[in-house]
Amino acid sequence: MLEARSLTKLYGTHKALDHLELIVKEGEVFCLLGANGAGKTTTINLFLDFIQPSSGQAMVGGKNAREPESKHLLAYIPETVMLYSSLTGIENLNYFSRLAIGREHRKEDLSSLLIRAGLPAEAATKPVSSYSKGMRQKVGIAIAMAKGARALLLDEPTSGLDPQAANEFATLMEAQRALGAAVLMTTHDLFLAKQVGTRVGIMRQGRLLSCFATAGVDHVELERMYLNTIGGGMKP
Amino acid sequence: MEGANRGAISDILVIARKEGLELSRDRRLRWLLACLLALILGALVQGWQTSEAESRERISAQHANYQQWLEQGARNPHSAAHYGVHAFKPVNPLAFIDPGVGAFVGISVWLEAHKQNEFQFRPARDRSSLYRFGELTPALLLQTLAPLLLILVGFAGFAAERENGTLRQLLSLGVSRKRLLAGKALALVGLLGAMVVPIAVAAALLSIGAEDALRRLLALAGAYFLYLGGFVFLTLGVSALARSARQALLVLLAFWLLSCFVLPRATTDLARHLTPAPSGAAFIQALTDARRATFGHDESHPAFIAFREKVLRNYKVSRTADLPVDFRGLALREDDHAGYRIHDEHFGRLWAIYNTQDSLRQIFGWLFPGSSIQAVSAGFAGTDTQNHVHFARAAEAHRRVIQETMSENLIQHRRHDDPDYSADRWLWARIPPFVYTPPTLGERLTWQTGNLGRLGLWLGGCFTFSLWAVHRLRP
Amino acid sequence: MNLNAPFLVCLGHELRLLRIESLSALIGFVLAAAFAYAAWNGTGWAQRQQEAVATAQTAHETRVHDKLAQLNAMEAGTYHPPSAFLNPANPLWIGLRHASTPAALPATALQAAAVGQSDLFPPYLNVSADTRDTWSLQEDVENPTNLLAGAFDPTFVAVVLLPLILIALSYDLLPSERERGTLALLLTQPVSLTTLLAAKVTARAVVVLGGASLFGALSLALVSSNPLSTDFLLRIGLWTALVWAYGLFWLALCATVSSRGGSSAAGALTLCGLWLLFQLIIPTLASSLAQAALPAPSRSAMVSEIRAAQDQARQRGDASLARYLREHGEERPDTPVLHGHDLDDARRRIVILLDSNTEVERILDEQERRRQAQLSLISWLRFLSPPVLMHDGLSEVAGTGEIRLRHFHAQAEHFGARWREHFLTRALRNEALSSADYARFPAFDYQELPTTRLIGEITLILSGLIMPAALLGLLARRRLKKPVAHEQLLFVPHT
Ligand SMILES: Nc1ncnc2c1ncn2[C@@H]1O[C@H](COP(=O)(O)OP(=O)(O)OP(=O)(O)O)[C@@H](O)[C@H]1O
Numbered sequence A: 001m002l003e004a005r006s007l008t009k010l011y012g013t014h015k016a017l018d019h020l021e022l023i024v025k026e027g028e029v030f031c032l033l034g035a036n037g038a039g040k041t042t043t044i045n046l047f048l049d050f051i052q053p054s055s056g057q058a059m060v061g062g063k064n065a066r067e068p069e070s071k072h073l074l075a076y077i078p079e080t081v082m083l084y085s086s087l088t089g090i091e092n093l094n095y096f097s098r099l100a101i102g103r104e105h106r107k108e109d110l111s112s113l114l115i116r117a118g119l120p121a122e123a124a125t126k127p128v129s130s131y132s133k134g135m136r137q138k139v140g141i142a143i144a145m146a147k148g149a150r151a152l153l154l155d156e157p158t159s160g161l162d163p164q165a166a167n168e169f170a171t172l173m174e175a176q177r178a179l180g181a182a183v184l185m186t187t188h189d190l191f192l193a194k195q196v197g198t199r200v201g202i203m204r205q206g207r208l209l210s211c212f213a214t215a216g217v218d219h220v221e222l223e224r225m226y227l228n229t230i231g232g233g234m235k236p
Numbered sequence B: 001m002e003g004a005n006r007g008a009i010s011d012i013l014v015i016a017r018k019e020g021l022e023l024s025r026d027r028r029l030r031w032l033l034a035c036l037l038a039l040i041l042g043a044l045v046q047g048w049q050t051s052e053a054e055s056r057e058r059i060s061a062q063h064a065n066y067q068q069w070l071e072q073g074a075r076n077p078h079s080a081a082h083y084g085v086h087a088f089k090p091v092n093p094l095a096f097i098d099p100g101v102g103a104f105v106g107i108s109v110w111l112e113a114h115k116q117n118e119f120q121f122r123p124a125r126d127r128s129s130l131y132r133f134g135e136l137t138p139a140l141l142l143q144t145l146a147p148l149l150l151i152l153v154g155f156a157g158f159a160a161e162r163e164n165g166t167l168r169q170l171l172s173l174g175v176s177r178k179r180l181l182a183g184k185a186l187a188l189v190g191l192l193g194a195m196v197v198p199i200a201v202a203a204a205l206l207s208i209g210a211e212d213a214l215r216r217l218l219a220l221a222g223a224y225f226l227y228l229g230g231f232v233f234l235t236l237g238v239s240a241l242a243r244s245a246r247q248a249l250l251v252l253l254a255f256w257l258l259s260c261f262v263l264p265r266a267t268t269d270l271a272r273h274l275t276p277a278p279s280g281a282a283f284i285q286a287l288t289d290a291r292r293a294t295f296g297h298d299e300s301h302p303a304f305i306a307f308r309e310k311v312l313r314n315y316k317v318s319r320t321a322d323l324p325v326d327f328r329g330l331a332l333r334e335d336d337h338a339g340y341r342i343h344d345e346h347f348g349r350l351w352a353i354y355n356t357q358d359s360l361r362q363i364f365g366w367l368f369p370g371s372s373i374q375a376v377s378a379g380f381a382g383t384d385t386q387n388h389v390h391f392a393r394a395a396e397a398h399r400r401v402i403q404e405t406m407s408e409n410l411i412q413h414r415r416h417d418d419p420d421y422s423a424d425r426w427l428w429a430r431i432p433p434f435v436y437t438p439p440t441l442g443e444r445l446t447w448q449t450g451n452l453g454r455l456g457l458w459l460g461g462c463f464t465f466s467l468w469a470v471h472r473l474r475p
Numbered sequence C: 001m002n003l004n005a006p007f008l009v010c011l012g013h014e015l016r017l018l019r020i021e022s023l024s025a026l027i028g029f030v031l032a033a034a035f036a037y038a039a040w041n042g043t044g045w046a047q048r049q050q051e052a053v054a055t056a057q058t059a060h061e062t063r064v065h066d067k068l069a070q071l072n073a074m075e076a077g078t079y080h081p082p083s084a085f086l087n088p089a090n091p092l093w094i095g096l097r098h099a100s101t102p103a104a105l106p107a108t109a110l111q112a113a114a115v116g117q118s119d120l121f122p123p124y125l126n127v128s129a130d131t132r133d134t135w136s137l138q139e140d141v142e143n144p145t146n147l148l149a150g151a152f153d154p155t156f157v158a159v160v161l162l163p164l165i166l167i168a169l170s171y172d173l174l175p176s177e178r179e180r181g182t183l184a185l186l187l188t189q190p191v192s193l194t195t196l197l198a199a200k201v202t203a204r205a206v207v208v209l210g211g212a213s214l215f216g217a218l219s220l221a222l223v224s225s226n227p228l229s230t231d232f233l234l235r236i237g238l239w240t241a242l243v244w245a246y247g248l249f250w251l252a253l254c255a256t257v258s259s260r261g262g263s264s265a266a267g268a269l270t271l272c273g274l275w276l277l278f279q280l281i282i283p284t285l286a287s288s289l290a291q292a293a294l295p296a297p298s299r300s301a302m303v304s305e306i307r308a309a310q311d312q313a314r315q316r317g318d319a320s321l322a323r324y325l326r327e328h329g330e331e332r333p334d335t336p337v338l339h340g341h342d343l344d345d346a347r348r349r350i351v352i353l354l355d356s357n358t359e360v361e362r363i364l365d366e367q368e369r370r371r372q373a374q375l376s377l378i379s380w381l382r383f384l385s386p387p388v389l390m391h392d393g394l395s396e397v398a399g400t401g402e403i404r405l406r407h408f409h410a411q412a413e414h415f416g417a418r419w420r421e422h423f424l425t426r427a428l429r430n431e432a433l434s435s436a437d438y439a440r441f442p443a444f445d446y447q448e449l450p451t452t453r454l455i456g457e458i459t460l461i462l463s464g465l466i467m468p469a470a471l472l473g474l475l476a477r478r479r480l481k482k483p484v485a486h487e488q489l490l491f492v493p494h495t
């Protein structure tokens, strides 16, 4: 579903992303790990066509991410989902989903989507300005579900969430994966990576250094591998 | 005590220098300033040239007109009074700094027998509607663009420091808020100086030689200091009080718009509604009606007959032909004197209405100083309505000199209503060329005391407001 | 029509945001208040002018009526005029003074929309048989400070305030979405930036321009004497078209600035700068340039020239009179009015007047030619500044613009020539006026500017507004279609 072909992004002479090769299939959750500035967000932005690759291609469902049609397949959930604060959760969801699929959901469908995403029923009709960070994210997930996105791009979705909310989020992702979505997620949370990820990749200075399935790796092992890969540059 | 003072001053200088450094790093600001300065210096020189050319034209027209008067040939003195002369309003040497109402008052008036005329040929009539958008002069720059520049440069003064968090740093170092305010104000004043000083110097150089021009320039500089100083403190005060830099900008821009564009117009119309002035037709009609009581050339008019009776009685004769003086001359003088009273009354009333309208416009000058500075600036530059009226009065006085001299000549020298009586160049030369003495600086200052007071109040108010605002400043 | 087309969805959303943030109500209120006050002022000014015309008209009628009464009395033998000047049968002084008649420019149905140039050119000229300079340059009596300040009329609201309202609502069309954080989410939907921007612009056009044309038209209709006439409907139609074209220009400008990326504060500053540029810098600069290139005529020199022409005509007086008598012989009308010294005096006066008038008209025409030269240069320069175009357009639509006023002046001057001819030929022949002649005085019959001329001028101005708007729109579109557009809009480059 998501495929990076020799994807490279230069900022001036600085290589933010260096010939990245990556494939995320349907029903797979791929967790990108790496230190600050490793190039994780850059990867996500390239799939979203927020920025242009310097060379190589980001493919979504076999189409180049540069083509507008790829947007039908994608959903994006950033660290903080930003919405129109004067509108209610339902109204925000209605707006974005109408834009996404070009028709209107019934009101009941919208509320049930929000409930499925975990938003308390009474919150749906309150202005978003009164929402917590976790509630905003749930609206973001509901937008992705309403759209029926085939590929989810998540940038540090659980940072700043309390443990219970993070857990709920993991469950939701699991459900999306089971429905056959391809999920690409960046995170600094090794627990979460182990918990929801089917595969993890570790990045350093714009390069994907190692890539492996989580099955059969416990998280002590994962942490060791992570620190080894990250620290690799410091060793002579 | 002295040490503390030195500390305060050095603090303020340090703050001002840092602000200045930030400003000088801003490439866009440098460009903007350079462009504005070039534009305005160009406009200054061009405006000076046009106003010089216009001035020369009027002086030479005045001269030619006097020659025509002298060379009108032998004719009846009263015909000469009808022929009259034209008085051309001299261009004030400071008009190129603030042209004021110059384009909207006539440039000359015909001084003829029997009536006081209105001025003719408003220059704006010969220009296009572009003129309604203003003239590119130092006055426009100082009244409109300079406050805008202060706002754009200063709105972030406190608000941005708070948003960056540097304000916490500063206050935690124990820098006093007043010093912070003083330092930032000093930087803004410096920026203003960079803009105003070149203009002031250029203006002073261009107006060298004109009588009291330099002293008036000084007075102008003082008024603009009050006006712009207020904007410096207003900008910093709003910046300290606003929740965000963006809010500060919006509030300040709205204020600027109101003060410079909206209110001067809105209050003009309000003043027109509150103290309506007569239209030209109504004014002339009222004058004509009043003149009905006087006899003019109508010898069947009851007033004429009554006057004849009175004269005959005074001289103890029974026929006008027996009078030792010319009766027609006496009648002319009598009619003229009645006319003077009527004209004084009507024009006086008209100008009083204009004055009321102008002062209504300035009622809120202490809060929205745009209308006050416009009035003061044109007043000192000698281009406001009051200066125009001053000239109109002088021209009318000259007209009366002509009337009196011509009638006196008839009275003394014509005998028995001689229809062929004529005077010549000797009499015409008795009328001196028209020379206008403009009001002194002292007079102009008294005309503007109200507005200067309002500008002082404005500066004081803004200063107090900014002190209060920085006192409330929360990092 | 597909109600779920992205454009319509965005449009509905924008309108809802404007409503929720109470902006539509606020704008509606501001526009309604501004236009109501402006229309009140505009109609006050128009009324004042029409009252002036009425005053002049009444004064004229009273004078003529009094003279006619005297004439009747004279014919009945009960009145003996004390002088040739007061003689009601003397065509010379009837044409020169007593019957001088106001040639008036009627108000249009939309007069209240603009003061325009009508505060400098009075709505009537008191035409007499005298040389043209004595009446064609008449000015109204008005406080010069008022003239300088200008009026708060509907034109001011439309030309100056409307763009500010548009800018206040649109300086951050796209930056606001970024700063709010919603731009990222929007860009992951299958909707193009162009559609998004177009919807935003349309929403603002609907609210602000819709409000402006609604409240503007409403308040003008309320103060108009005849809001159902075709004249009003035509003019208000053109007025509305101008408001929309002008508004679209500013919106296109906002869209272009937004499409460049950058912060909303930078956008606000840029747009303020552009407002100032078009509103103040370009007009004043163009005015200075035009004056330097093709200076306006010198009226002070004109005064001397006219005086010299009159002096010369006076010196030629005896010769001109002799020539007249040689050419026309001693005419003996059936009803002579003047005799002896009076007749000689009158004839000399007339031949001098006619002689000097030829020269005076040449001088005046030359002055007007110089004036027109500068105006025609400016009529091109004004295309550099939409506010100036709009100001001229609205004045013309209201009937207070240069074109209509010029049209009126030309007619009045023509009428003046007819009037002079009518009275002075009779006076030269020394033919007395009868009471029947009083009913046959020439009358001024104003022919309105042809509608096609008005429409032509407005079309020119409209195209001068719409073309730059379209170009700006295309520019914004091209920028947004560029591959780097997303990146530029999402990430502000660090300064
Ligand atoms: N707009 C930009 N201009 C210049 N350099 C950039 C820009 N955006 C990102 N970079 C650089 O690209 C590199 C990768 O950044 P990226 O945001 O992808 O890191 P990340 O892995 O998401 O880090 P974090 O964990 O902090 O979110 C960094 O070195 C960063 O400095």
Ligand SMILES: [Mg+2]
Pocket: A040, A041, A042, A155
């Ligand atoms: Mg990141």
